[in-house]
Amino acid sequence: xxxxxxxxxxxxxxxxxxxxxxxxxxxxxxxxxxxxxxxxxxxxxxxxxxxxxxxxxxxxxxxxxxxxxxxxxxxxxxxxxxxxxxxxxxxxxxxxxxxxxxxxxxxxxxxxxxxxxxxxxxxxxxxxxxxxx
Numbered sequence: 001x002x003x004x005x006x007x008x009x010x011x012x013x014x015x016x017x018x019x020x021x022x023x024x025x026x027x028x029x030x031x032x033x034x035x036x037x038x039x040x041x042x043x044x045x046x047x048x049x050x051x052x053x054x055x056x057x058x059x060x061x062x063x064x065x066x067x068x069x070x071x072x073x074x075x076x077x078x079x080x081x082x083x084x085x086x087x088x089x090x091x092x093x094x095x096x097x098x099x100x101x102x103x104x105x106x107x108x109x110x111x112x113x114x115x116x117x118x119x120x121x122x123x124x125x126x127x128x129x130x131x132x133x
């Protein structure tokens with residue numbers, strides 16, 4: 001429980017090494033606090049995430065999964081955002097089949113200097129997930 005009596009959500013973040021990781025690191029350096037239940041896994045590109053990884057996170061007790069997408073800045077593939085969006089849509093369909101709320105999976109582009117945007121996303125997602133239980 002957090003200081004407001006809400007459940008502390010456990011959120012898995014798939015982040016990217018060159019784009020969103022620096023923003024997450026900067027949030028910590030600038031003491032921009034986000035929920036303690038946030039766990040980060042780094043990938044070279046957000047389109048590398050697999051639906052089975054996302055579903056496995058729910059099986060292991062995560063309340064939500066957030067994909068910090070590269071946006072148009074991806075150094076690996078200029079169509080990264082569209083590919084990642086398709087992965088999210090496919091996973092949403094699988095989640096519906098499994099009676100999992102698709103809103104437990106979110107994606108947003110987080111650029112290398114977007115620490116405030118990342119913190120805002122995590123707080124909002126944590127609030128949503130904490131109110132769901």
